[in-house]
Each structure stands twice: as structure tokens, then as C-alpha cells.
Amino acid sequence: MTHLARSERDAFCDTLLAVGPGAPTLCSPWSAADLAAHVVVRDRRPDLAPGIWLPPLAQRLEDGQAAYAARPFPELVDLVRSGPPVWSPARLAPVDDLVNFVELFIHHEDVLRGDEQRGPRRVLSDRESRALWGSLSRLARVFFRRSPVGVVLRTPDGRSIHAHGTTELGTVVLQGRPEELLLTAYGRRRVAEVEVTGGSEPVAALWDAPLGLA
Known part of the structure; x- marks a missing residue:
């Protein structure tokens, strides 16, 4: 059976490479590179997550994400494609599907529909x-x-x-x-x-x- 999160992650990465780092997204002012960095931080840096909810830690989160976004784009996309690290429970396919499939789908659409035009760009299974x-x-x-x-x-x-x-x-x-x-x-x-x-x-x-x- 298809590992949904893995398939979506690969499709997302293919789209990122096709549109390039500066492409607009629905998460304005984030570019495609910023959105890719967000996914990498979510996968790999749980220590930065409190910055989402705690204002005193927000700058640390922003700095961490900016550091990833500044990497060469193919390297950044490779980090997205490799997924959660070996110590993460999300390395298990059922956990990955549960916690990451929808997140990856939404952010993939953020890039695909970054031109703000209404309607789908692909057909889902x-x-x-x-x-x-x-x-x-x-x-x-x-x-x-x-x-x-x-x-x-x-x-x-x-x-x-x-x-x-x-x-x-x-x-x-x-x-x-x-x-x-x-x-x-x-x-x-x-x-x-x-x-x-x-x-x-x-x-x-x-x-x-x-x-x-x-």
C-alpha cells in the first residue's frame, strides 16, 4: 500500500524544484524556499517549535528557519525529501501518514496555487x-x-x-x-x-x- 506522506513529500519536492526558490506561495510573504525551510524545521527541529506559541522564543524560530532557507536550494529540497530523522517516530509510515500527510498536502498546494488562481492543479487518487x-x-x-x-x-x-x-x-x-x-x-x-x-x-x-x- 502506498505510503501517502512519502508520496506527497516526493511530489512536493518535485514541485519545489520545478518552480524554484523564489516562487510565491499562499503563505505570503514566504517564498518556496521559506516554506521548504518551515517543513525542514517541523521535521528536524522540535526544539524550535515553542517559538510558534511563545513570543519570547519566536525570534529563535525565525532565525533557525532563515538559516535553512539560506542554504543552496537543491540541498534544502533534499532535506525536505529525506523527511524526519531516524530518531523521529514519524519515520514509521503509519505515524508519518497521520502527522505529515495533510501538512505536506496543504503546503504543496500553497506552492501550486501560489499564483492565487482558484482551483486545483492536479488530480488526486x-x-x-x-x-x-x-x-x-x-x-x-x-x-x-x-x-x-x-x-x-x-x-x-x-x-x-x-x-x-x-x-x-x-x-x-x-x-x-x-x-x-x-x-x-x-x-x-x-x-x-x-x-x-x-x-x-x-x-x-x-x-x-x-x-x-x-
């Missing part, structure tokens, strides 16, 4: 799509926990997730393929191919709300 839907099913209530309106996520083939209960403002339905709904949940709605229904006021309230994992 059924297994990849199922894995993304499974992740969305587990995390949907977390993503939309601060929504002021009800939220239903729906695929074209009729699967649905009630991500947030209805409120006095009503309910918004987001319909699209699992990968497009996941991108929306991760704050990439401007490039996600999703059909939105529910009325102008509820939709505006949803988009104004702080969504995502933060």
Missing part, C-alpha cells in the same frame, strides 16, 4: 481523497468551532459533515471535493473551488470569523 476527507471529518468541529453560523461540509457525491451547529444567523453549506473543503478549512478559501450557499449575511459572517486550528 481515490485513496488520497479519502484520507483528506477522513482528516477533515476528525477536525471539522475544531476548524469551525468559532463560527457564528452553522456550517455543513458536503461533497458532490453526497457525503456531509456538520462542522458547526446552526445558530440564529442560519447555516452555510460549503460543497466541493474533500481537498477543496480542507483548503477552505485551513484558511485558503480564496483559491479553493467550493460552492457556497446560505445567504449573503451568514456567508459574510462565516468569512469574517477566525477559523482554522489557531
